[in-house]
Amino acid sequence: MTGSSQTSPANLGTVRVLLTGGAGYIGSHVALVLLERGDDVIVVDDFSNSSAEALRRVEQLTGKTVQVVEVDLADRAAADAALTDLEFDSVIHFAGLKAVGESVAQPSRYYRNNLMSTLNLLDIMREKDVRKFVFSSSATVYGTPAPGVARLDESQPIGRGVTNPYGWTKAMIEQIVTDVQRSWPELEAVLLRYFNPVGAHPSGQIGEDPSGVPNNLMPFVSQVAVGRREKVAVFGDQYDTPDGTGVRDYIHVMDLAEGHVAALRHLEPGVEAFNLGSGEGHSVLDVVRAYSEASGREIPYEIVAARAGDLATLIADPAKANERLDWRTTRSLAEACRDSWTWQSQNPNGFAGA
Ligand code: UFG
Numbered sequence: 003m004t005g006s007s008q009t010s011p012a013n014l015g016t017v018r019v020l021l022t023g024g025a026g027y028i029g030s031h032v033a034l035v036l037l038e039r040g041d042d043v044i045v046v047d048d049f050s051n052s053s054a055e056a057l058r059r060v061e062q063l064t065g066k067t068v069q070v071v072e073v074d075l076a077d078r079a080a081a082d083a084a085l086t087d088l089e090f091d092s093v094i095h096f097a098g099l100k101a102v103g104e105s106v107a108q109p110s111r112y113y114r115n116n117l118m119s120t121l122n123l124l125d126i127m128r129e130k131d132v133r134k135f136v137f138s139s140s141a142t143v144y145g146t147p148a149p150g151v152a153r154l155d156e157s158q159p160i161g162r163g164v165t166n167p168y169g170w171t172k173a174m175i176e177q178i179v180t181d182v183q184r185s186w187p188e189l190e191a192v193l194l195r196y197f198n199p200v201g202a203h204p205s206g207q208i209g210e211d212p213s214g215v216p217n218n219l220m221p222f223v224s225q226v227a228v229g230r231r232e233k234v235a236v237f238g239d240q241y242d243t244p245d246g247t248g249v250r251d252y253i254h255v256m257d258l259a260e261g262h263v264a265a266l267r268h269l270e271p272g273v274e275a276f277n278l279g280s281g282e283g284h285s286v287l288d289v290v291r292a293y294s295e296a297s298g299r300e301i302p303y304e305i306v307a308a309r310a311g312d313l314a315t316l317i318a319d320p321a322k323a324n325e326r327l328d329w330r331t332t333r334s335l336a337e338a339c340r341d342s343w344t345w346q347s348q349n350p351n352g353f354a355g356a
Contacts, residue, residue, distance in 0.1 A: 279318025
């Protein structure tokens, strides 16, 4: 079978993949990994929270070309016009608004954007008979786990105690995909529940480039390290964790990107959810220390009040993905900090400086 271009569960041949939101943080890393495999990549993005420069750099790093289509998928007419004549055999759906706090302030915008784009995309896939679908979900679908449950596996209920509209859109989309598959049994769908993606491609050419004040810990820490911000606000130190600060499962974005290739390889009729995480927890102070070591910079921090809706601990049980996708994380938190720092120090203002 060497050199075969057939797609089978064990051997993913060359694929032509549509990446919605492919110019964003995770999408651009997945684009890079797919191009390096020899796959064709088409990116659909509205560039509302991403930069075409990311894709230019992906092309530079791989020596390959990315086909780019600028469209807002929530606009059905525009989505139809853009996708009807495009040829692709699989879809990875990253596109969506993702700021938790903003979703609380602008719920309609979040529901309209995230749900409409997904509904339109699934309709168009069905019309074109494109059956392979990977969805960028989140550990946030687990909401507030029952007391005592710290390591989450996929059998945990979803949508219980979700505290914000962003999280609800992820849980709702999982339900939508499940219902659409019931009516269309040929659909092959995987739901990837990401834990906390961090780090960057080791070249430092692409990475996370949040607009405004970063909501998430590592991009905030990296902006303190590079001197754009004064100090890290540590949200609470009275949690029931080893040092009192929140514990999360940080996953290197390159490990995460490889998880998408594993998911494409796995696709079969049905809907299957997988956690993508390392299975290890690190506290906020662990991250600050690891980043300080990686960057050689002092990172001042201050303990402030806990953030509403935050959990003490959220760690993946990645056993299902380890076994069924034959995938596991191989990169450490220290490597994620090193690669994030390479990106941040070479691009102190993100893609805007380019
Ligand atoms: N934290 C700080 N200071 C900051 C930012 C975060 O102390 O400035 C703490 C948080 O309290 C938490 C940890 O750092 O303990 C990680 O926080 P993030 O905001 O980086 O990540 P979350 O775990 O809150 O949220 C992430 C994604 C969401 C996703 C969720 C799933 O950002 O999109 O995981 O659980 F929904």
